[in-house]
Each structure stands twice: as C-alpha cells, then as structure tokens.
Amino acid sequence: MLELRKLSQWYGDHAVLSDLTLKVPDGELLCVVGPSGCGKSTLLRTIAGLLPAAEGEVTIDGTPVTGVPDGLAVVFQDYGRSLFPWLSVRENVALPLRRRGLPRAERRAEAERILDRVGLSGAARRHPWQLSGGMQQRVAIARALVCRPSLLLMDEPFGSLDAQTREDLEDLLLQVHRNDDTTIVFVTHDIDESVYLGDRVIALSPGPGSRVVLDLPVRLPGERDQIGTRGLPEFVELRAEVGRTVRTPADPSGLSGPPGA
Amino acid sequence: MSRVAVPGVSGVPDVSGAAGGRRAAASAAARGALLRWAVLAVAVLVWEAAARAHGSVYFPPPGRIVRHAYDLWFSGPVAHAFLTADAVDNILPSLGRMAAGFALAAVAGIALGVAVGRSRRAYALCNPVLQFARAVPPPALVPVFVVIFDFGTPMQLASIVFSAVWPVLINTAEGTRNTEPLRLDVAAVLRLNAAERLWLLFLPSALPRIFAGLRLSLSLSLILMVFSELLPGTADGIGYTLTDAQSRSDLLTVWAVLLLLGALGYLLNTGLLTVERRLIGRGREGTR
Numbered sequence: 001m002l003e004l005r006k007l008s009q010w011y012g013d014h015a016v017l018s019d020l021t022l023k024v025p026d027g028e029l030l031c032v033v034g035p036s037g038c039g040k041s042t043l044l045r046t047i048a049g050l051l052p053a054a055e056g057e058v059t060i061d062g063t064p065v066t067g068v069p070d071g072l073a074v075v076f077q078d079y080g081r082s083l084f085p086w087l088s089v090r091e092n093v094a095l096p097l098r099r100r101g102l103p104r105a106e107r108r109a110e111a112e113r114i115l116d117r118v119g120l121s122g123a124a125r126r127h128p129w130q131l132s133g134g135m136q137q138r139v140a141i142a143r144a145l146v147c148r149p150s151l152l153l154m155d156e157p158f159g160s161l162d163a164q165t166r167e168d169l170e171d172l173l174l175q176v177h178r179n180d181d182t183t184i185v186f187v188t189h190d191i192d193e194s195v196y197l198g199d200r201v202i203a204l205s206p207g208p209g210s211r212v213v214l215d216l217p218v219r220l221p222g223e224r225d226q227i228g229t230r231g232l233p234e235f236v237e238l239r240a241e242v243g244r245t246v247r248t249p250a251d252p253s254g255l256s257g258p259p260g261a
Numbered sequence: 262m263s264r265v266a267v268p269g270v271s272g273v274p275d276v277s278g279a280a281g282g283r284r285a286a287a288s289a290a291a292r293g294a295l296l297r298w299a300v301l302a303v304a305v306l307v308w309e310a311a312a313r314a315h316g317s318v319y320f321p322p323p324g325r326i327v328r329h330a331y332d333l334w335f336s337g338p339v340a341h342a343f344l345t346a347d348a349v350d351n352i353l354p355s356l357g358r359m360a361a362g363f364a365l366a367a368v369a370g371i372a373l374g375v376a377v378g379r380s381r382r383a384y385a386l387c388n389p390v391l392q393f394a395r396a397v398p399p400p401a402l403v404p405v406f407v408v409i410f411d412f413g414t415p416m417q418l419a420s421i422v423f424s425a426v427w428p429v430l431i432n433t434a435e436g437t438r439n440t441e442p443l444r445l446d447v448a449a450v451l452r453l454n455a456a457e458r459l460w461l462l463f464l465p466s467a468l469p470r471i472f473a474g475l476r477l478s479l480s481l482s483l484i485l486m487v488f489s490e491l492l493p494g495t496a497d498g499i500g501y502t503l504t505d506a507q508s509r510s511d512l513l514t515v516w517a518v519l520l521l522l523g524a525l526g527y528l529l530n531t532g533l534l535t536v537e538r539r540l541i542g543r544g545r546e547g548t549r
C-alpha cells in the first residue's frame with residue numbers, strides 16, 4: 001500500500017502541493033489528472049524518492065520513503081532526455097536488469113522481448129537519437145516495463161504517440177497491470193484515457209497549493225476494450241464527471257494546454 | 262516496373278534519387294578537399310619562388326628543407342623503418358617522453374576531473390585553484406622542475422605532465438558537472454552503482470568536453486616537450502637538435518626541425534580527431 005499523508009511541497013516560496021492525503025492499495029491503477037503546472041510531476045518525483053517531502057510523508061507498506069523504493073520504475077515526462085544517447089535502444093532497455101544479476105545474453109533477450117511488445121523489434125540496435133519522438137517514448141516505456149516493477153510511475157507516457165499506437169500501448173499496460181498486479185500511478189492530461197485505464201481517477205486542483213478535488217472510483221467491467229468500453233453509458237458518464245471537475249469555470253482552458261508547458 | 266534491375270533502364274530513376282544525392286554530396290566534399298590542397302600547394306610554390314628569387318641564407322626554399330629533413334632523418338635502412346641513426350637518437354626519445362607525459366596527464370586529468378566534477382562542493386572548492394593553475398603560462402613551470410629534478414628525463418616528463426594536465430582536468434570536470442540532471446534521476450531509479458554511473462553516465466556525458474581538453478593538452482605536450490629540451494644539459498631530443506643546429510648556425514637543420522614539429526603536431530591532432538570521431542557517434546551532437 002502506497003500512502004501519502006498530509007504531503008506538501010514547495011519550490012522556494014511557491015507552494016505546489018498542499019496537504020495531499022492519498023491511499024493507493026496494492027495492484028491499483030490510479031490515474032492522476034489536473035491542469036498543466038498543478039504539480040503532477042512533482043507528485044511523482046516525491047513518490048519516487050527523488051524529491052524529499054517538504055511536509056508530511058510518503059510511505060510504502062508503512063515504511064517512509066527516503067530514497068528510491070524497491071521495485072520502482074518511472075517513465076519520465078521528458079522521455080527523450082531520460083534515455084542514454086550513447087547506448088543502443090537495446091542497451092537502454094536492458095539497463096534495469098543489471099540489478100537482477102542476469103547474464104548478459106539473458107538481459108538482451110529480455111530487452112528484445114519487451115521491445116517487440118511495444119512494436120520496436122526493428123529498432124533494437126539503433127540509437128535513441130535516430131528514432132522519432134514516439135519511438136523514443138516507447139523505448140522509455142519498454143525500459144520501465146522490462147524489470148516487472150511492483151510500483152510503476154508514468155508521467156504522460158503516451159503523449160507523443162499516434163492514436164493507433166496509443167491504444168495498443170494502453171491495452172499493453174492494462175495487460176501488464178492484470179498479469180503482474182503492478183501498482184501504477186499514471187499521470188495524463190487526457191480525460192478519456194484516465195477513465196479507460198484507471199481503477200480510480202483523481203483530479204488535482206490548479207495550483208498553487210494543489211489538492212485532490214475529485215476522487216472517483218471507475219466502476220467499469222474489468223475486461224476493457226477500446227471500442228466497447230468507450231461506448232458504454234457508464235464510461236460517458238464518468239468521463240463527463242471528470243471533465244466537469246477539471247474544467248472549472250475559473251479555468252476553462254485548464255487541460256487543453258500543451259503537455260510539458 | 263519489373264523487380265529485376267535492368268541496368269540503364271529501371272535503374273535510372275533510382276540513381277537520380279537517393280544515390281544521386283549521395284553522389285553529389287561526395288563530389289562536393291571531394292571538391293572541398295581538392296581546393297584545400299590547391300591552396301596549400303600554391304602557398305608552398307609562392308614560398309619556393311620567393312625564397313629562390315631572394316637567395317637569402319636565412320630563408321632556404323622549402324624544397325631544400327624537405328630534402329635536408331629527408332637526408333637527416335628518413336633515409337635510413339629499411340630494417341629501421343627508413344629512420345636514420347639521428348632520428349632514432351633524437352626523434353624517438355622526444356616522442357617517447359611526449360607520449361608518456363601526455364598519457365599520464367590524460368589519465369590523471371580525466372580521473373581527477375570526474376572526481377571534482379561529480380561533487381558540487383568539490384567543484385566549488387577546486388575551481389579557483391584550477392583556474393589559477395591554468396592561468397600560469399606552462400613554460401614558466403619548467404625552472405621549478407629543473408630545480409627539483411635537475412636536467413634530464415624526469416624534469417622533462419614533469420614539465421609536460423604539469424602543463425598538459427590542466428586542460429583535461431578542467432574540461433572533464435565541467436563536462437561531468439553538466440551531466441543532464443534528469444539522467445542522474447534515471448540512474449538513481451535504476452540503482453546504478455558507482456562504477457556503472459561512471460562508465461554509463463559520467464564519462465559518456467563528458468566525452469565531448471574530455472576530447473576538447475585532450476586536444477589542448479596534446480598541443481601543450483608538444484610545446485613543452487620541445488621547450489624542456491631547449492635547456493642546457495639536455496643530451497638528446499628534437500629540441501636538442503634545434504639548439505645544437507642553432508649553435509652551429511646550421512639554419513637548414515633549424516628549418517627542418519620546424520617543419521618536422523609542424524608535421525608532428527598536425528599528425529597527432531588528426532589522430533586524436535579520428536579517435537574522437539570513432540568514440541563519439543555521428544549525430545550525437547544533434548541530440549543534446
């Protein structure tokens with residue numbers, strides 16, 4: 001169980017998160033939406049142990065997070081810069097396997113297996129700078145999935161993908177989630193996506209001092225499929241509810257800004 | 262169109278496409294190289310003509326200088342790779358000292374540079390010292406080492422190392438310090454250990470800066486190699502050949518040595534650039 005207790009974060013005297021309390025049970029896929037600049041990436045960095053909590057605490061199974069927790073994988077929002085350009089795609093993806101003490105040949109094979117699943121089997125020997133943005137993003141996703149993390153943090157991981165690839169990867173993520181029982185915190189600015197993927201959706205208020213303004217369990221059939229699920233009346237209703245919360249009258253364009261702005 | 266390539270028929274449109282473009286680029290590069298050599302050739306010809314017309318003993322024509330250099334150093338037996346006894350006695354010891362000094366400076370500079378660059382505190386503390394050390398004109402250090410080591414190889418080596426180490430050290434430290442912070446976070450999440458961080462993150466990040474430093478260090482090594490051999494008490498070396506020829510008013514040899522040093526500097530730098538290009542993939546600069 002991942003728990004945030006009265007978590008606050010500042011950059012200098014600029015309040016980013018204030019008094020955030022949240023429980024994420026094991027194996028839940030939690031989607032986080034909120035306007036640009038409200039502190040979603042800051043939240044993930046705090047959970048990852050990369051940024052110490054200014055106030056309050058983050059615990060995993062009751063133990064406070066002080067450094068990078070065990071079994072963690074992160075897909076950073078700035079995926080391009082998170083890759084190592086001097087390593088091939090395969091070497092990048094195999095990096096997390098070093099801690100598992102696997103022999104080199106097995107690391108390679110695992111990396112190729114996961115690359116195949118994100119549709120990049122042809123790019124294994126190329127270098128990240130030879131790939132398109134969407135391909136780089138998939139390399140970053142493959143690198144996160146390859147070590148079968150128990151906690152997976154993803155920061156707008158599908159932002160640069162075309163509609164078809166995006167749907168494929170959404171379904172891949174759901175499959176991984178189901179098979180490995182991974183706890184996933186998934187940040188997105190796409191309301192549809194949050195409802196389609198999430199077991200639960202939370203929305204953060206616009207900053208400064210963001211807090212949780214919506215905490216919505218998604219009660220859709222566990223088995224989801226791109227066309228059927230999105231057509232369900234419950235889906236449409238949930239989507240409308242998240243949309244209403246996020247697009248408050250005070251900030252009509254909150255979510256339509258470009259990601260990473 | 263048939264899939265069998267019929268030369269001159271279905272092959273034609275392809276050539277005008279990508280292959281044609283590549284060929285055009287290659288021929289442009291060839292033209293550029295030709296032009297550079299042409300400029301060099303013209304410069305040498307003008308020099309030759311002017312020197313001959315003037316007939317001054319101080320400025321012999323380049324043809325004679327090259328001829329003299331050849332007689333002096335490169336007309337030896339095949340078994341010695343055409344090197345003469347003079348070359349074996351003077352050029353090789355110089356090159357040996359320079360290589361040893363440069364290698365020591367490079368290893369020490371990279372190792373210390375990474376150590377300094379990895380820690381914000383160490384960088385802040387060491388930076389003034391480094392800037393000061395770099396600001397001292399390297400040849401001014403030589404008298405210090407003469408006092409410490411007396412004349413001879415240890416003094417020459419020390420002079421080279423202590424002059425050439427600063428550019429590598431400073432550039433490596435800065436390159437390491439500018440490692441993309443997000444990649445440090447990635448390394449933390451991936452739990453890379455110290456050695457992996459060094460090999461997979463810090464050194465590759467700093468590599469372009471390391472090579473910038475190495476190029477400076479290489480030319481400093483050459484300078485200090487010659488300079489330390491100019492001092493009295495030296496028994497061999499390129500610099501010794503220079504002072505010896507000067508004392509005998511043998512200007513032709515002096516010019517030959519200058520030509521040799523220029524060629525050496527050019528070749529060494531070209532070699533280093535080749536290594537750099539191999540290590541740092543093409544297009545890397547295009548990504549950040």
Ligand SMILES: Nc1ncnc2c1ncn2[C@@H]1O[C@H](COP(=O)(O)OP(=O)(O)OP(=O)(O)O)[C@@H](O)[C@H]1O
Binds near residue numbers: 011040042
């Ligand atoms: N390193 C930093 N120093 C100072 N302020 C920062 C820093 N990083 C983020 N901020 C500020 O903190 C706030 C939250 O940033 P954060 O990146 O968490 O937002 P976000 O919700 O991820 O936005 P987006 O959807 O655009 O990615 C922003 O107002 C930003 O200006």
Ligand SMILES: [Mg+2]
Binds near residue numbers: 040077155
């Ligand atoms: Mg963000």
